[in-house]
Amino acid sequence: MVPQQPVRDRASVPLATLLDEPTFAASLLSPAPEALADDPALAERIRNAPVASTIVIELDDPGAYMTPGDLLLITGLAITGDAAADAAYAQRLHAAGVSALVFGLEPVHARVPESLVRACRDLDFPLVVLPPPIYFAAVTSHLNRALETERTRALEAMNTVARRLTEATMQHRPAQRLVDELAREGTGWAMLRMDDEVYLGGTVPEGVDLDALTGDLRDRLHAPGGTRRAGQPAFTTVAVPDPGAAAGAGGSGSPHSGDYAGGGAISGGVEHEVAAVETTPHRGRARGGSAILALGRSPRLTRTDLTALQLAANLVGLILQLPAAQSMAVDQLLMHFMIETSGTRIAGADRDRFARLVANSLGGAKHAHAVVAIRDPGRQIGSDPVADGGTVASDAVWLRRLLHTPFVEHRAKRLRAFTAGPPRPSELALARELGWLLAVSSAHDFGELPAAMREAEELARAAAHLGHHIDGVAAPAEAAWPLGAAADPVVARAAAAHWLAPLSGPDQEEVREVLTAWLRAHGSWDRAARDLDLHRNTVRRRVAEARALLGRDLDDPLERARILLALTALQSDA
Template sequence: MSDPAATPVPPTPPVPLSALLAREDLGLRQLAGPAAADVVVHWAHASEMADPFPYLLGGELLLTAGVHVTRAAASSAGTPGRPASGSGGYFDGYVSRIVAAGGAALGFGLAPVHDTVPHALVAACEAYGLPLIEVPPRTTFSGVARAVWQLMAQARTAELRRVTEAQQSLATAAARPDPVSSVLRRLARHVDGRAVLYGPGGTRVAEAGRDQPEGVDGALTELAATVTRRASATATDTAAGVHLAAYALGAGQGFVLGVAAPHRGRGDHTLSSVAAVLLTLLTGDQLSSTGAARSAALVRLLLGATPQDVAPLVGTGRTVVVHARPDAPAARPPGGGRAAAPADPADPAARRVAVGPPGVPDAVAASALGAALGSALVDLADGVVRILLPDDRAPGPQPGWTLGVSAPASPADWPAADTQAARALARARATRAPLVRYGDRPGLVDLVPRDAAEAHARTLLAPLSPALAETLRAWLSLHGSWDRTAVALSVHRNTVRQRIARCASLLDADLDDADVRMELWFALRQT
């Protein structure tokens, strides 16, 4: 007798037998076997063969009217209250063959052959653990089959909806400022388990989800190491009743996604594969020929080359500098307190992930932002991401980020462009704008010779320290708003008031005068 568990079943969503019994239009009734809630049916098949074994694939609800037992079982069927004795009876052999073929359940139709279900058949099904269903005369076998397919279609639709919504959720998570942690949290929630990102050497880079039984974490780590050693794409295992899966990210990167879930649904593999693709993009080195050239440019700068010397390796034409920070700092209250990073309260995994300070991106998030903008020249320092971008790739707003973009600059003016991007970012954060560009259009400063303008600015602003000058610049750019200036400079509003009062005293100027403000703004633009 073959093992029913090893019998292949159709790749279709299973239907709980209890759902079929709940259909009032069918009027089905279970007479024997295990509880219907624990049995699933993959399809329905009608047959009057005395030995159905060669015609079953497994997982079927086999339907029969008992035509094949009219004479053959006459001597062994027994009578009501006295079923046939011995294990060699007709129904005993018949039911054992169905079980051996992997049949899920047996449906016995009443009329026109039998008025009742033979008692010997009930006893055999109970002995072999095969659910026995009574089909009333008014219900046709085709009606039962149609009901099975309808339930399968409903299950398939629900599964596709779940997978589609989960894929969209994962894609949204990948666009957050902390993309790796967000993707892991979402995946863990969708599979109701745990998701772990392993780095080269088997180190745990990030993880999220429910705590697992003892021994599961170790087994998952070993499975991830197996994927790395064998250079295989995926691997699966089971530990303490928990289903484990490992997915290699990319080719030769050394990163592995590990997933542990108590129940392995049909859509879970698809979701894990989608998460693996997203994590591959987020952790990839992206070393193309262009990336190699840019890496060479960085090396040459470190070895003493000038920006003009390495500009051809970075790209032709002028360049813009982008400064970026996650949106979280913009939610900081004007009083100077630091607001907490937003979290999904419905996600229990969110409370189990160790993350950095609110609004501070990690290296992976910075790299992901650079990839989204089309540049590998990314620098992360002091919670600010700086990106060098060719002028022909005009950056647009990025979900979850606040951007400040400099004016196009030649290599000799890159330091000035870096300052411009920082000022644009400060203004964007203060005004809650997703993106601010520095110098979108030419102004009066372009009408004055640069040397003369700079000399005038140095003389006019000489009494001010750099901190006071920067505070005055931010205050003027934000139309004298104390709260917005405090947000832009990350200081208390009272500090802004004190500094502006100090500026007015040192300059001996009335800062409420529009002409004075215009002259000071002109001078500040030159520094």
């Protein structure tokens, strides 16, 4: 038996669209009713036979004019009742990939010739009979409406898939998110191999030898002298055990098929069609090689699957390009101010040149902020959690896009960056949504970047303790300064500075001093005035000013205790 070729490039509807329409009263003569009853998989395959168009050809050899997915409608002008001729007729249709043969009774034949029925049943080829007075025009109109509806549905579905795949590449861990989205629907599963990295999406059938499958796909993609054009997918099949189900019916769905399940074919198993595309970086060879993206589905891939695979392969090309190393100058600059520099300031003749390089790299900025990103310990995002909050290179790519800066690196459990300006509220919100906490230093001169990073590191410890972002520029969060932070002096200073940010400016120095003295005097105006050698009304004015700036209830003893502890923590850093 010659297997039917799958419909690859046209919208299609299942043969059941015709069989289930009551106005046509269509009946299925082949395969035989008892065969369909004994083999549910065969019945399902017949009902799902893809119909992409309807054609009426009353010739002895219509197969020469047919393409895979065509539905042939005849009245039997070319059917003579000769068993050999009818068998050859059915064989030619089946070999051409015709979805089904539809036989209209009258005016030529009062019943379908038995020789044609036997020939179709020998091939498990669908033979549908239409009773009079059904006109082929009505069948064609019905199927064309269904096909147009399917085209619209497929277009809408493809738009959704394209949006999800594109959004996946814009998030952190784009490779894992991309294969997750590619395998999102139905029984699909996906595999992406980039160098030594392997990403799996969906549920890969148990027992599939991924190494053997990858080798087979790579051979097919690189096979010399084949008819496959560059950029087209290569196809194979894998068979996996299915102890509780009957053997799958039909062909492999691919002209090149092999069985890879633990290294060998599975008799009576479930077949998954697999397609793969090889892709390279869009510009240059950022990662030094190509990637293979594969998508599998049982029993076979759909037209939408293959379109999604091609789109995802293009996006993999972007992913391969994104982690590319910066230019040599930028790489050396990163090493210089993030790793090799000791002390808090860059001194000597290199300072001006260093500042110019940083300013040019940040688009002409005058100052820079250090940013440290850590994983929110209370959240796990997506299906690709990282043990112990670790980071990978693609996380640095995501943060580089979020902060619009070339200066990002990942180190163990944190990301570190320098930016021209602090993250916007929308960027902070996105980072939090993706499970990240950001600590942002105040603005520093380019010669003080090591000090800026030390500040951000301290703020990051406080951010982990508080469970929210700490932006050294923006107003503090509403969470109270924690009494428990006093156990860690570094966290205490960073958290206190964030909480008391409204009093941190040089213009508020006297306010801080008066507020500290008043709190230490247990709220006594007279004692605070004597300790500071100020008038009692001056103390009242400064405390009222502090109350307004902080927005805190200074009549609450607990609130006063927190403020005093925070002020004390800040003074310990003076």
